[in-house]
Amino acid sequence: MVVGCSAVSLTGAQAPPAQAPFTVEQILSLPTPDNLIASPVGSTIAWTFNERGVRNVYAADGPAFAPRKLTNNNDDDGQELTNLSFSNDGKTIVYVRGGDHGSSRPGDPPNPNAEPVAPKMQVWSVAAGGGSEPKLLADGDAPVISPDGARVAFTRDRKIYVVPIDGSKAAEQLFANRGASQPVWSPDGKTLAFVSNRGDHSFIGLFTPGHPIRYVNPKTTRDEDPVWSVDGRKLAFVRSPGAGGAPRPLLDEPQQSWSIMVADVSSLDEATVVATSGEPTDQIARSPVGLNLRWAANNTLVYFSYRDGWQHLYAVKDPGKESKPTLLTPGNFMVEQVTLSPDHRTIVYNANAGSDAADIDRRHLYKVAIDTAKPVAITTGAGIEWNPVVTGDGKTIAFISAEAKRPPIPAVTSIDGGMPTLVAADHIPKDFPTDKLIVPTPVVFNASDGAEVHGQLFRAANRRTRGPAIVYVHGGGPRQMLLGWHYRWEYADDYGINQYFASRGFIVLSVNYRLSVGYGAAYEFPEHAGARGASEYRDVQAAGLFLQRRPDVDPRSVGIWGASYGGYLTALGLGRDPDVFAAGVDLHGVHDRLPAVNPGTLAHAIVGDGISENDLKEALNVQFKSSPISTIETWRSPVLFIHGDDDRTVDFRQTIDLRSRLVAKGVKVEELVLPDEVHDSLLWRSWTNTAVAAADFFEETLKAKR
Numbered sequence: 001m002v003v004g005c006s007a008v009s010l011t012g013a014q015a016p017p018a019q020a021p022f023t024v025e026q027i028l029s030l031p032t033p034d035n036l037i038a039s040p041v042g043s044t045i046a047w048t049f050n051e052r053g054v055r056n057v058y059a060a061d062g063p064a065f066a067p068r069k070l071t072n073n074n075d076d077d078g079q080e081l082t083n084l085s086f087s088n089d090g091k092t093i094v095y096v097r098g099g100d101h102g103s104s105r106p107g108d109p110p111n112p113n114a115e116p117v118a119p120k121m122q123v124w125s126v127a128a129g130g131g132s133e134p135k136l137l138a139d140g141d142a143p144v145i146s147p148d149g150a151r152v153a154f155t156r157d158r159k160i161y162v163v164p165i166d167g168s169k170a171a172e173q174l175f176a177n178r179g180a181s182q183p184v185w186s187p188d189g190k191t192l193a194f195v196s197n198r199g200d201h202s203f204i205g206l207f208t209p210g211h212p213i214r215y216v217n218p219k220t221t222r223d224e225d226p227v228w229s230v231d232g233r234k235l236a237f238v239r240s241p242g243a244g245g246a247p248r249p250l251l252d253e254p255q256q257s258w259s260i261m262v263a264d265v266s267s268l269d270e271a272t273v274v275a276t277s278g279e280p281t282d283q284i285a286r287s288p289v290g291l292n293l294r295w296a297a298n299n300t301l302v303y304f305s306y307r308d309g310w311q312h313l314y315a316v317k318d319p320g321k322e323s324k325p326t327l328l329t330p331g332n333f334m335v336e337q338v339t340l341s342p343d344h345r346t347i348v349y350n351a352n353a354g355s356d357a358a359d360i361d362r363r364h365l366y367k368v369a370i371d372t373a374k375p376v377a378i379t380t381g382a383g384i385e386w387n388p389v390v391t392g393d394g395k396t397i398a399f400i401s402a403e404a405k406r407p408p409i410p411a412v413t414s415i416d417g418g419m420p421t422l423v424a425a426d427h428i429p430k431d432f433p434t435d436k437l438i439v440p441t442p443v444v445f446n447a448s449d450g451a452e453v454h455g456q457l458f459r460a461a462n463r464r465t466r467g468p469a470i471v472y473v474h475g476g477g478p479r480q481m482l483l484g485w486h487y488r489w490e491y492a493d494d495y496g497i498n499q500y501f502a503s504r505g506f507i508v509l510s511v512n513y514r515l516s517v518g519y520g521a522a523y524e525f526p527e528h529a530g531a532r533g534a535s536e537y538r539d540v541q542a543a544g545l546f547l548q549r550r551p552d553v554d555p556r557s558v559g560i561w562g563a564s565y566g567g568y569l570t571a572l573g574l575g576r577d578p579d580v581f582a583a584g585v586d587l588h589g590v591h592d593r594l595p596a597v598n599p600g601t602l603a604h605a606i607v608g609d610g611i612s613e614n615d616l617k618e619a620l621n622v623q624f625k626s627s628p629i630s631t632i633e634t635w636r637s638p639v640l641f642i643h644g645d646d647d648r649t650v651d652f653r654q655t656i657d658l659r660s661r662l663v664a665k666g667v668k669v670e671e672l673v674l675p676d677e678v679h680d681s682l683l684w685r686s687w688t689n690t691a692v693a694a695a696d697f698f699e700e701t702l703k704a705k706r
Contacts (some may be wrong), residue, residue: 575631
């Protein structure tokens with residue numbers, strides 16, 4: 001670690017315990033399952049495990065669901081396994097190895113392990129029954145298996161290719177087109193729908209071998225997310241405005257209007273609007289899951305909407321000009337992950353709903369018929385369930401299950417409900433500290449504007465009075481930390497780190513500030529948030545003040561930590577409120593929110609086209625004040641910066657710049673640079689190094705020296 005040119009003396013609480021009850025390596029050894037899928041036939045399921053950075057594909061057959069390992073990776077190499085799918089006969093699984101999915105450069109494979117030969121993002125296939133080595137099909141991403149199970153379409157360099165699923169010959173470009181992506185086979189396998197992205201607009205294209213490409217109702221709009229009807233006669237897609245129009249004032253809240261369109265495949269020139277964002281604009285397009293458009297049975301379209309203020313499922317039967325949507329999931333809760341039964345007549349989903357008020361910070365499984373609004377609970381209790389899939393025989397729901405102490409593990413239950421059975425529970429390491437973990441407590445406190453803020457409190461039962469405490473701020477904005485292990489692997493690691501902090505004598509408060517999902521549209525989309533005023537910071541400040549008022553917290557020894565958006569809010573807290581936050585750990589946070597003003601923007605402002613020069617100056621002033629770099633004069637709390645220098649989401653320069661400013665001011669700065677790592681560290685050892693560095697830093701800055 002590198003220390004700035006002068007140190008700040010802090011008053012701590014009392015000395016740390018002699019030894020934590022478990023190590024970082026133990027708490028982060030959870031076998032993170034992900035990518036759970038079900039075969040279209042029979043009772044087979046498959047998923048990936050990430051075990052101390054070693055990633056492999058597993059499968060299991062009902063009714064016993066004994067797991068078998070299908071791949072043989074043995075190293076913490078930082079190569080993702082994603083995009084799992086079954087062939088229609090259930091005999092083959094296709095997947096992608098490598099890449100940095102979710103970043104701004106998904107096609108640029110990272111090399112966090114600093115291998116001499118750069119890794120590639122590649123499409124592989126493997127027999128679902130095991131007993132054979134995986135087959136490399138091609139370099140590429142986003143594979144989709146043809147209905148006959150013989151071919152795999154995939155993307156590479158904004159082009160669509162096809163390759164035999166057995167790898168018997170090299171991949172070939174399927175057709176020439178500009179910016180082709182999102183391939184989707186028609187149910188009969190004769191036609192491929194895709195998105196042709198032209199930059200400022202996009203079309204839905206249809207390719208049938210031997211014929212020119214056809215476009216579906218081409219307009220000046222951005223058309224995306226094509227979905228075939230069950231019978232293959234119709235195509236639904238999402239339409240939003242193309243780029244252009246008068247420049248919007250920079251401080252205006254973002255709005256994204258949308259329409260769900262349906263076209264008859266026999267007449268592509270016309271498309272019918274069957275649902276719209278309406279007035280005021282339904283913000284669902286800004287949600288991480290979007291509209292999640294899909295066809296069900298009986299010519300029914302199912303999609304997400306915020307029309308009643310919550311992220312809910314709606315259905316449109318026989319979509320046409322006179323169609324009216326039906327709300328399928330009424331109530332004050334959020335529907336999040338959705339799957340259809342094999343007959344397409346039942347929807348299985350998870351939601352933060354249940355009989356316990358604390359279920360708003362959990363997830364449970366439900367099912368609902370596509371033509372009713374009567375959901376039925378599948379799981380209940382204090383656990384957390386996600387990623388539901390229904391086996392091809394329609395008898396079993398498979399999902400991933402976690403609790404406050406037990407880490408995530410695949411599980412199965414009858415589609416009619418009942419006691420779930422864990423799958424592969426023996427992959428939880430024998431020295432995993434389950435019995436030594438804390439069950440966090442839900443808390444609600446008020447921000448300065450009176451709004452209620454949600455959080456979870458980690459406090460050891462043997463906690464001494466008046467000790468140090470830490471506020472944890474999650475990333476993303478639209479995320480929600482839970483009363484147990486999280487469904488996203490990076491936040492599961494954060495949850496484990498919070499448990500580790502608590503084991504070392506800190507009280508930890510995880511705050512779900514406004515912008516978080518799970519509490520309704522008004523909470524998720526507050527005014528003047530982010531670069532438009534950082535209004536959500538009030539909730540983070542309130543979390544620090546909440547801790548300072550507790551009799552078991554030394555008000556001089558409250559720290560703060562977070563990653564990405566959480567790093568941004570951590571830096572704001574350290575700069576704006578050094579009397580609240582005595583030290584902080586900032587993981588790859590954004591520190592400068594001033595936009596790049598190009599000559600075109602400036603020219604339009606000068607002539608008053610949509611925005612005046614004064615408007616532009618006012619907006620830039622607000623954006624600067626919403627940035628941590630504006631707080632240097634009041635910043636005096638020590639900070640530890642942790643950042644991977646191959647971050648494709650937050651530029652590494654953001655940390656270089658803020659560190660330089662703070663060192664020049666004389667603030668104590670430490671740093672941990674992770675060479676070749678990306679935004680959400682891909683190497684397990686990067687996570688353990690991060691956790692140890694953060695814990696040691698808080699020990700040094702928040703606890704009194706012996």
